[in-house]
Amino acid sequence: MAAMSLQLTVVSLFLLGGVLTFPLGQEAEHTSTCGYESCHPTKPDMLNVHLVPHTHDDVGWLKTVDQYFYGDRNDIQHAGVQYILDSVVDQLLKNPDRRFIYVETAFFYRWWRQQSSSMQQTVKQLVNEGRLEFVNGGWCMSDEATTHYSAVIDQMTMGLRFLNETFGPCGRPRVAWHIDPFGHAREHASMFAQMGYDGFFFGRLDYQDRARRMMYREQELLWRASDSLTPPMADLFTGILPNGYNPPEGFCWDQSCDDAPIRDDPDLEDYNVDDVVKRFLAIAEGQSAVYKTNHIIMTMGSDFQYENANLWYKNLDKLIHYVNAQQANGIKVNVLYSTPSCYLQELHRTNLTWALKNDDFFPYADDAHDFWTGYFTSRPALKRYERISNSNLQMCNQLEVLGGPVSRRGPFGVGDSKTMKEAMAVAQHHDAVSGTEKQHVANDYARRLANGWQHCQVLVSNSLAGLSGSTAERIYCDNLNISVCPLTESSKKFSVNVYNPLARPVTWPVRLPVNGTAYVVSDANGKSVDSQVVPVSPATREVRRSRGFAVNELVFQVQAPPLGYTTYSVSLLQNGPPPASTQHHTPTAIKNKFLQVTFDPDTGLLSSLSNLETKQTIKLTQNFYWYNASDGNNVESIQPSGAYIFRPNSSTPFVISKTAKTESIQTPAVQEVRQWFSPWVSQVVRLYADSRALELEWTVGPVPIDDDLGKEVITRLDTSIQTAQYFYTDSNGREVLQRKTDFRPTWNLKQSEPIAGNYYPINSRAFIKDDDDQLTVVTDRSQGGGSINNGSLEIMLHRRLLYDDVRGVAEPLNETSGIFPKGLVVRGRLLLSLDRPASAADAHRPLAQEVVLQPLLTFTGGDLHPNTRLEFSGLQAALPPAVHLLTLSQWDKDSVLLRLEHQFQSWESKVNSQPVTVNLQKLFTTLDVLGVSELNLSANQWKDEMKRFSWTPESEEQPLLKTFEDPSTWEVTLRPMEIRTFLLKVGLR
Incomplete structure (x- = not known):
């Protein structure tokens, strides 16, 4: 590939032998070192x-992003990021030996824009000389348990692109740095490896795991982060920092610290240099005893430190001077200013072998009864809103490309995707989607997402207007899950535009709030579509409160083309049949041509699930329970449950009700059994006519606290599947990992919390299986769950807690709102599929993608213009089932960023775990692809210029990386779990 060097400064794009060539960053200064x-x-x-001066700047936590940047609300926490960067730059200029690392591009970007051109030049010089170094470099330091891989890639790309374009190669981080997330996902390590990082450092791991690693000097290791990608594609050197991310005890010299400064005037009676040196040498010796080389790292900084950087640097200068002076006395210790990448380089030079790890670092506990597994579910409404926002952003990006320039400036005004990109990037922070922030900060994250979507709605409307030829006003109904949409409730005639962001056709059920009793629904060809009107359930009327007044729902299936839209027309029938009636007895079964579900007539609960195609039947009982949250008053420990920590008071949950009151609706389009378990827990068991998945739509809240007990609400599926303690969860929505109850692959677990210690993050799906049957549960947001008993799978849905868990947020997780002053009500969906284990992935992989990237519905009142284009696809043909179009977004005026992903693991499917070849020139209908160059995963390096350190694992030969040649520039082959990233030069057709 003829990709240009990063050093070139050509601004325009041009073709060279069919390959797109252009710079990724500015020219580096010739004086760069x-x-x-x-x-x-x-x-x-x-x-x-290696002393590493650093600051850890949360992109929202106790204060909002804005409050942290400006130093506002210091009554909550004294922190002002703008002052940190001001002070650090000033101090770096005073001594060329000093170093500093910075992490969060969201803050740096804002600070940078406020600087004068002369200050910007000064900072560039510091970066070019390696005195100011960026590590990690994403917009934020993302959470690893509750984030979806697509959103993580987006926010990393955003931050790294800014650094590339601002500083060139010297701005590119060499090291991933996740010092604060609460457990570490294998998929994150895989992504970091594919982004070109040489190493990864973090601060938190399970206390038992750390103790074993200290004993065997395995705190630095080689993480093999994929079982499908050929090593070393997903291999990442990983280091565990000795003090989390804090300085050694007694050596904190920030204005927020209480440690004594170095007093080095021997004429004064409080002279303490000898004591400082003695204590430091003892700490260094102790640390070196649990690491493998003659290099150790010390983080010199902490949360929002260096606002007065002079305090730190003055003392660090002295520390280095006085400790190194002891070398003249035979002390073999050398102290230096350093960075994580400089430390990593020295480890690489040792040419040692390293312990190999294949699993992940979940769950994380910092003591016997302190498992950080509650945040897997904390703030479930925010978690769902973040997931919906991710779907909306992908559609916004796609339609910006497919619609061309009119999408940004069109009949509905000026739209942009940037606002939504920034809001979503901020939401990936490890105190954002994780749910571990204060309530006012959670509100701010949601506000940013809502604002971003408003900007995208203008862009989407412009794009669809351009593609369809219709400038009629488009209405967005964001509360369809609670049957609220003023247009459909009041209109006798309207149209529904269904945009499908997936690169394959999708069949999707639509439910619209209406007040009529019968409607005619027609597709884009004028063909009548089967539809049914059903009454809105009492549970929905209760949860929507006064936000909508529809008495019925119109239900029909839509079929949307790949990466495109179709249009359905809906007209009220004045004299049509009445809506389907509800029956107040529990049916023995509901079924379609694929599935059958039976119910116990005495309890109203599920009793079995059958796949009629494969002739499988399992016993299946499902119910709702709650764990009594610990208030910190136990014999074993004073640790309460909170935003981070899950600590039930008992291993046996309380059943909410042993029976369910039911009513049912059975129509050709949909069959429903509506279940009430208590005034605050209800569910709809739903089976659509053409669906291979059973839908469980749950509604939980307000969680009662009149008994002064915090509650952790779960649903549990008990089956006849023989699991032998094994179950499976996904990692950030991508690869699947095997779990085993009361077991860790890396060390002999001493289990002290039989429930919380067996909870894992479920980002999009989990399953249990034996030789014959596999039950997969697809979730609509990140949740926590486990398999406590054989044949069982439980998922935590909602948490309401009355005590803070003493991890810094200083606020109980007790969510209320203006609409729900007595406690938040949360609604969500679980999709269940029953398959043979050998073919289950062929069903649940695409199902999970449909939930993550569900179609977008927009509405237009009245009749459409007769010349309106009612159907459109952005693809010439649907992509093969194994291939997912992960990213399609505008890069600049003439180029787009494209990511194609093989979405199956190498062992998952006989059919779909095979390499697939795609022709880039034959992809799009509205774009001519004129040139192509391949990038690394984060789009900040040319793929063929990405060079990474190689590392050798212990007791294993290093496999060679498999390479292959594409048949032509345009045809690209994807192997299992491979993501390939391209910049395409395009022209509109």
Whole structure:
């Protein structure tokens, strides 16, 4: 591939032998000595102590993003990021030996825009000399349990692109840095490896795991983060920091610290240099005893530190001077200013072998009864809103490309995707979608997402107007899950535009709130579509309160083309049949041509699930329970449940009700059994005519607290499947990992919390299986869950807690709102599929993608113009089932960013776990692809220029990376779990 060097400064794009070539970043100064070249020399015969000055700046937590940047609301927490960057730059200029690393591009980007051109030049010089170094470099430091991989890739791309375009190669981070997330996902390590990082450092891991690793000097390891990608594609050197991300005890010199400064005037009676040196040498010696080389790292900083950087640097200068002076006395310790990449380079130079890890770092516990597994579910409404927002952003990106320039400036005004990109990027922060922030900060995240979607709605409307030829006003109904849409409730005639963001056709059920009793629904060809009117359930009327007044719902199935839209017309029939009636007895079964579900007539609960195609039947009982949350008053521990920590008071949950009051609706379009378990828990068991999945739509809340007990609400599926303690969860929505109750692959677990210690993050799906049957549950947001008993799978749906868990947020997780002052009500869906294990992935992989990227409905009142284009696809043909179009977004005026993904693991499917070839020139209907260049996953390096350190695992030969040649520039082959990223030069057709 003839990709240009990053050093070139050509601004225009041009073709060279069919390959797109253009710069990814600005030209680096010829005086650059950044990166590994800027590292201070070390001494091979000594213990080298790498001091890393840093600040950890949460992109929202106790204060909002804006409050943290400006230093507002210091009554909550004294923190002002703008002052940190001001102060650090000033201090770096005073001593060329000093170093500093910065992480969160969201803050740096804002600070950078406020600087004068002369200050920007000064900062560029610091970056070019390696004195200011960026690590991680994403918009934020993302959570690893509750984030979806597509949103993580987006926010990393956004941050790294800014650094690339601002600083060139010297702005590119070499090291991933996740010092604060609460457990670590294998998929994150895989993504970081594919983004070109040489190593990964973090601060938190299970206390038992750390103890074992310290004993065997395995706190630095090689993480093999994929079982499908050929090593070393997803191999990542991983280091566990010695003090989390704090300085050693007694060596904190920030204005927020209480440690004594170095007092080095020997004429004063409080002279303490000898004591400081003695304590530091003892700490260094102790740390070196649990690491493998003669290099150790010390993080010198913490939360929002360096607002007065002079305090830190003045003392660090002295520390380095006085400790190193002891070398003249035979002390073999060398202290230096360093960065994580400089430390990593020294580890690489040792040419040692490293322990190999194949699993992940979940769940995380910092003590015997302190498992950080509650945040897998905390703030379930925000988690769902973030997931919907991700889907909306992908559609916004796609339609910006497919619609061309008119999408940004069109009949509905000026639209943009940037606002939504920034809001979604911020939402990936480890105190955002995780649910571990204060309530006012959670509100701010939601407000940002809502604002971003408003900007995208203008863009989407412009794009659809351009593609369809209709400038009629488009209405967005964001509350369809509770049957609220003023247009459909009041209109006798309207049209529904269904945009499908997936690269394959989709059949999707639509439910619209209406007040009529019968409607005619026609597709884009004028053909009548089967539809049914059913009454709105009492549970829905209760949860929507006064926000809508529809008495019925219109139900029909839509079929949308790949990466495109179709249009359905809906007209009220004045003298049509009445809506379907509800029956107040529990049916023995509901079924379609694929599935049958039976119910126990005495309890109203599910009793079995059958796949009629494969002739499988399992016993299946499902019910709702709650764990009594610990209030910190136990014999074993004073740890309460909170936003982070899940700690039930008992291993046996309380059943909410042993029976369900039911009513049922059976129509050709949909069959429903509506279940009430209590005034605050209800569910609809729903089976659509053409669906291979059973839908469980649950509604939970307000969770009662009149008994002064916090509650952790779960649903549990008990089956006849023989699981032998094994179950499976996804990692960030991508690869699947095997779990086993009361077991860790890395160490001999001493289980102290039999429930919380067996909970894992479920991002999009989990399943249990034996030789014959596999039951897969697809979730509509990130949730926590586990398989506590054989044949059982439980998922936590909602949490309402009365005590803070003493992890810093200083607020109980007790959510209310203006609409729900007595406690938040949350609604969601679980989709169940029953398959043979050998073919289950062929069903649940696409099903999970449909839930993550569900169609967007927009509405137009009255009749459409007769020349309106009612159907459109952005693809010339649907992509093969194994291929997912992960990213399609505008990069600049003439180019787009495209990511294609093989969405199956190598072992999952006989049919779909095979390589697939796609021709890039034959992809799109509205775009001519004129040139192509391949990038790494984060789009900040050319793929063929991405060079990473190679590492050798212990007791295993290093496999060679399999390479292949594409048949032509345009044809690209994807192997299992491979994501390939391209920049395409395009022209509109």
